[in-house]
Amino acid sequence: MRMAVRIDGVVQGVGFRPFVYGLATRLRLSGHVGNDASGVFAEVEGDAAATKEFLRAVTAEAPPLAVVEDVRSREIPPTGEAGFTIVASLAGDEASTLISADSATCDDCLREMADPADRRYRYPFINCTNCGPRFTIVRGVPYDRPLTTMADFVMCEACSAEYHDPADRRFHAQPVCCPACGPRLRLDLLTGGDTAGHGAQPGPRADIDDPLAAAARLLRDGHVLAVKGLGGFHLATDATHPTASATLRARKHREDKPFAVMVPDLAAARELCEVNDVDAELLTSRRRPIVLLPKRHGTPIADAVAPGNRRLGVLLPYTPLHHLLLAGVGRPIVLTSGNISDEPIVYRDEDVVDRLGAIAGAMLTHDRPIHIRTDDSVVRSFRRTAQVQRRSRGYVPEAVPLEFDVGRHILACGAELKNTFCVAKGRHAFLSHHIGDLENFETLRSFTQGIEHFRALFDVQPDVVAYDLHPEYLSTKYALDLSDVELVGVQHHHAHIASCLADNRERGPVLGVAFDGTGYGTDGTIWGGEFLLADLTSFRRLGLIDSVPMPGGAKAIKQPWRMAAAYLDRAYGDDVPDLGVVTRNAADWRAVRSMARSGVNAPSTSSAGRLFDAVAAVLGIRDAINYEGQAAIELEQVASPSERGAYEAAVMGDDPLRVSGVDLVRACVADLRAGVVPAVVAARFHNGVADVIARVCDRLRTSTGIGTVALSGGVFQNLLLLGATVDALEQRDFRVLIHSRVPTNDGGISLGQAVIAAHQRRAATGETTPVVAATSVSGSPLLLE
Template sequence: MTAERHGRIRVRVEGLVQGVGFRPFVSTLAGTHDLAGFVGNDPEGVFIEAQGEPSALRAFVADLERRAPPLALVEHVAVTDTEVVTEVVAGTGFRIVASRGEGVRQVFVPPDTPPCESCAAETIDPAARRHGYAFTNCTACGPRFTIITDLPYDRRNTTMAGFGMCPRCSREYLDPADRRFHAQPVCCPACGPSLRLLGADGRPAPGDPVGTAALWLAQGGILAVKGVGGFHLAAVAGDERAVSTLRARKHREGKPFAVLAADLAAARELVLLTPGAEDVLAGPRRPVVLLPRRPGGPVAASVAPGNRELGVLLPPTPLHLLLAVRLGVPAVLTSGNRSDEPIAHRDEDALERLSGLADGFLTHDRPIHVRADDSVVRVFRGRELPVRRSRGYVPVPLLLRRPPARHVLACGGELKNTFCLVKGRHAILSQHIGDLEGYETLRSYTEGIGHLSRLFGVRPRLVAHDPHPEYLSTKYAFGLDDVDLVGVQHHHAHIASCLADNGEEGPVIGVALDGLGLGDDGTLWGGELLVAGLRGFERAGHLEALPMPGGAAAVRQPWRMGVAYLDAIYGDAPPDLPFVRRHRERWAAVAALARTGTNAPLTSSAGRLFDAVAAIAGLRDRVSFEGQAAIELEQLADPDERGGYPAALTSGRELVLSGADLVRGAVEDLLAGAAGPLVSARFHNGLARVLVRAVLAVRERTGLRDAALSGGVFQNVVLLERVVSGLEAAGLRVLVHSRVPPNDGGLSLGQAAVAAALDADG
């Protein structure tokens, strides 16, 4: 024993520091600085006690954040106690101690991550101990959010609790030099979960599950495959018959399917990897990435009909990697559900709900505690533009500028629903729930709120909701007891979501373009210019309001909006277009609805304007999924066309942008024989230009020089690029989405940000 003057510190580390290899990192780091002590988990994060030379302690604390593991997100490092120790036993070492269960829950749960390079290589290496093992993982990868049942993050609090480690896995788990040091889901074929292949009748099939599954797929079969957050339905992407069968069984008429590629080389045969796209595709979130299709790629026409883009993803789990390698060709991979239902994530549920859709089930005995669908992104200027935020992203929190006084729940909207919890500065956005139109989805919604609230210790006292009284999310809010409610106008929530996405508070000139949202005047808004901050907004302008003949039927049947626009422009003398001739028998009746306002609510919706142009141009009279006509119109646009239809901008208390002028321009070109790509491009360009003019007019009135773009229409990268370029050329700073979707999937974050700001102000 040597008597030296040493220091002793207690350290608290908060943030995303559990399930990311942080304790092993701390243990190794302490060794490099020759420190003694211990590290452990508790509900608040990671606690550390360390002793050693004062200079080594200072360097150790600095390295905790500077050299943290790649998956960690260190938000706060606090040295809470310091004392002088004069007697230190040399060589006492540094150890990982048992987790503590007491404390206020401050820790955050990591998302599920795909196999790292080392685990992927090990999984397909014939010489490796885990060759062919579908559950290979380490501290840098593997399931997290979907298997966690409680905190702190220890094996006993995951669905791996029922799988005891074998001696070899235990040695890896306890070896500081091993990459599986304290990896909670560590396992191998001798002690971990196992695969099984079931026939359509639920009976086990003989042979190697992955090999037989690949054979079934190659023979034209459709399989349900259990992923990390739920089941996928898979078929060979190049097999037109199999893909068409899957589409028919799932009643998915035209919505594109995603395609699984084994690696980047295989992905390059399918799509053109644009700048930034490769990093997103192969990154730790492993989303479906929508990219330009490579001509002649090995996919059937029915995978993404009428679409110049293809959604591609790389294997999100070792099981998908094994299946992709064994199959040797790209496979369709789509959510394991029937239309408008949540993804199936329990075996018994999948066998019941996917019966008749799948010819077999490739499943396993590791339970999924929380369902999480695939995330979907586009790439805009080298950055992610989320379309659906779920697996790989959730539940990493976003930081708000100021914390509310109380815990907040934001209930989201009706379509593409998510909810959001706020605790302190942390906004925890849920995984994609879906459209709240059925019992199963509503149950998933309520269960999700309960689970995340328990997991993070949130007891909402302030509840934000959309003002639309018929949204099930609004009804849920009004059914809660002992809470204060705050309604947040739909398009204000969109702009607030963009502000929160960018860490801003405003005010800004907000452009909110989407399908529908209830406006303050009782009409249906959707093409809005707002002067907005987190604490309020004013409507500065909008697209001119037109009737929606048939109400909700006009959303499902875009031709009705075509009639409404042409009747507003031409009255009883509509132009001699194929569109008009096609609907001549029903024209008078639908026009009469528009003129009288009977079952024809007024709307300023940009989405409905896109629907009208798509229908008039002959693209689509009916849609099988939300936004289909607008998506196809974007896909049609000629990227080299720079002409645009002129549109009037009328000044007044509120600016009014003429959508009818854009439709008139399209009609004149169609009558002159112009092709669809030119018409679509000129429509996009004309809309972008009048939006830019309107924003500049608001700038002149207010002096604001920041703009924020949000709403589902801004998933359209053709329009987005033209609006952003126009505004930037005029000297404005433009905020766009990069972490949450501009569509209604980001609505709950905006509601939460508004409620938090108001609560912070008292």
């Protein structure tokens, strides 16, 4: 019998055709295999049992980097063809094949790199079909060498032989190279750097005979280096050196935010941190993200690496260069994004001197260009599952599979902070790499260039463009400037809940708890402590944290003591107790209180993030922040994980319900004045927030009949709060949805925007068929699918 087979998914550039060739040959099947615009096609002919085994194994035994999403087959007339061949690629009308993410160096390549007899011994750019750069070097499709940044490297005879041999591990590995024909490493000493005494001369130099040995020596001596990775430059220094990390922190203008640490292997990670089975799997996966781990006491890591933090971001080497460099240094190294705070990562050699020259004393680089800058991904484990906090290198551009077809092509522009964008077509949502905070021209340029790159890679011509309702977001302004598209404005917190639904492959309706710092509400106020009844089409606001003023507007985000002033004024009026936060800010206290009372430059907010800020200031933890979310992060770090007490907050009103954040602040003050230590007060506050979330959801279940709760928003990055909230909800027999594949913070907003835009359009045009009965609350129907 003869079968025509179609395989869709991440099946190009991952060794799938030679895998099929080998599989068919082993099963003594004749036929052929090839690529086209949609994926891989094949025809196999032989006895029925062998053909059946082929269809099983094509998924079960697929190459390491392949993601087989669908296999379709149909019987066709036999041809009597002899042998099995790989045929030329076919052109198609619309590209729909998927591109692999960059992948960590495989074990086979590491063995070759360590073998003195191998021609790629200690070669920093060794790779094969199962590993190496992918997304960061792709300029266009189809994914062939001429459309990558390897185009200018002409393969030597030996590499070419491997590349064209279907039985070789490097068959059609587009980045294939060796010391004779591939990229070369060099070390440049930078003018103005800190490498005096190591041969530094005015201006860059690239004539150091052994760049790796020289770079390792500089790191051991406590210097800061710029190191070129897969998606951009990192800033590196010895993580155990007593002053190196503090020096890097001062030059980078990154006062408190933790640095990531790279260690050579899993055993080294376990020496520094507690590592469970899920953490170990994440650390050693081909994606090689930064994994947030509980620190062990007494580690040799310098205090300046992650000051005041119970966790450490740890990652293992993911390029051959990393492996060789760590072996040369012999110690853990700090590896943080190569940028000045608030700017995107540097990815071009020509920008290093201007943007990193005042930070790093030398640049360890090479001549293989990076086409698209991509930061490291950040993940953590929560109750035996992985949660992505920043989805970037190693994950992007792999699709987020959807449970429905979006119809027309969609672009979703995301939010302002932790921006990502998303393009969607068919049953795939392509969430972008981490762009950053859209607050300067360079980041905006990265955003627009990224959109154009994704449109080309996935052959997307957006008909529908979704955007956040906040009129001042640069992502919103970008969307509104587009022409000949259908524009869909999506409320920020609805997008959060929709993102959680899409992450869990569900459609709702759910009770959505969206807690974050800032989101533009449909009433023009600042939301952030929301209880929604939501699905992928619409939402209704059923509850909120009772609003308070934000004195000074955006200043209240940078200076949490202002939120403390607003909450304390609501709690005590003119009789505010004698607290440290009042004394520390006495010079401006009355003016800020007056601003809050008048409402002038003091917009109203229901933000949970601002409530956490207020409590952090009341407890004396943080009056002003150096990075987004710092006060809430440090409040979590202070809280005692063993404390089970919980403050009570009143739930007032009916439609919508209003949670008294003032009650929680008042309870914190009472305990502080009674001599309770801040660690216990902070824990009781966290537990109180979790308890009131569960109580509100209980009341809303009574009125809506909905027993599933979706948790989303940046506040739920707080593991203490997340754990307590899930416990409180599950104890009341709720089914709880949380994020895993996409970030719970604003990095997941664009996915929510995309699925909402798709469902709203389909509902409006009558293309949908309801599969869940519509739920009505106070006469306002929800449009459901």
